[in-house]
Amino acid sequence: MKRLWIAVVVLFLVLAASLVNNHALYRITSDMTESLEQAEKSFQAGNTHQALLLTQLARQKWEQSSGYLYTVLHHTESDAVLVLFTQAQHYLEQKNPGREYPVCNAALITQIELLYEMERLNLKNLL
């Protein structure tokens, strides 16, 4: 019976770890998307410099958590976020970012939201 209880405890630990991971991903991604949405608003208000700072701040948050994210997520998904961050920053550093930045930023926000979405415990993901 000892083995049974060990196995049950292991299963509960796996379940708990997946819930903690879910929560951690939500926290990390929501922080980043919030900064990026603010950057978008600043850009719409004509403050490109503020938008750039907020995008850099979001990237810093990403890099702080990159070790964890690369451990739990597929590397292609994480790499895609990094590429979009670089693109968004590049557009904002240009004199006339035009329409390219909003499109790139929207893609970046969606990609980050998808990181959390694909790890959520719901029927859609299970099936």
Added chain:
Amino acid sequence: MILYLLLIIGIRLMGKHQVGELEPSELVLAMLISDLASVPMQDFGIPLLNGVIPIITLLAITMILSVLTVHSLRMRTLICGRPSIIVERGRLKQTEMKKNRFTVDELMEELRQQGVTDISTVEFAILETSGQLSVLLFPEYQTITSGRFPPVSDGGGLPIPLINDGRLILENLKLRGVDETWLKQQISMRGFSRYEEIFLLTVDQDLRVYFSPKEVSS
């Protein structure tokens, strides 16, 4: 290396009997964990945890099932199935064979592998839950032990099936040097007239016949 060590630990935890004899649930486990372990090994873009977590989960579930099957007979029957008696006192149990989708050819092959050529010498043939066939011969055909004389070989050679599940095997008929008239005579001597009524009919070199009619389905 981490995944390899995890697999070794997992298989060790499952117990010794599972390494040699795979029950259906263990076969499923072996297939799943080998696949799960190979994916992160091949692709560095997939985190190691994607292999480790499902393997640990599967091992834990298998551990729970294996403990439950030890403690509960019902659970054991549900997970592992139960042994089936395929031959009882020299008679084929066709219902059991059908239930287990075990053909006459497979039975003959298994018996030959165990050095048995004549079904009528088999007291019991039991299809174990691991898929292995245990063959118990009548005492007079068993191997010599300290208290028993060796069985006297009565020749006869290898019996070959002439009728397998209602179908006539013409090649074997020629091989045995008999014709359909002789075969029909043998069948009518046993109160039957059509091949379709016969499940298995074998003939050895001395033309001794083993006969098993089809069971009438209720």
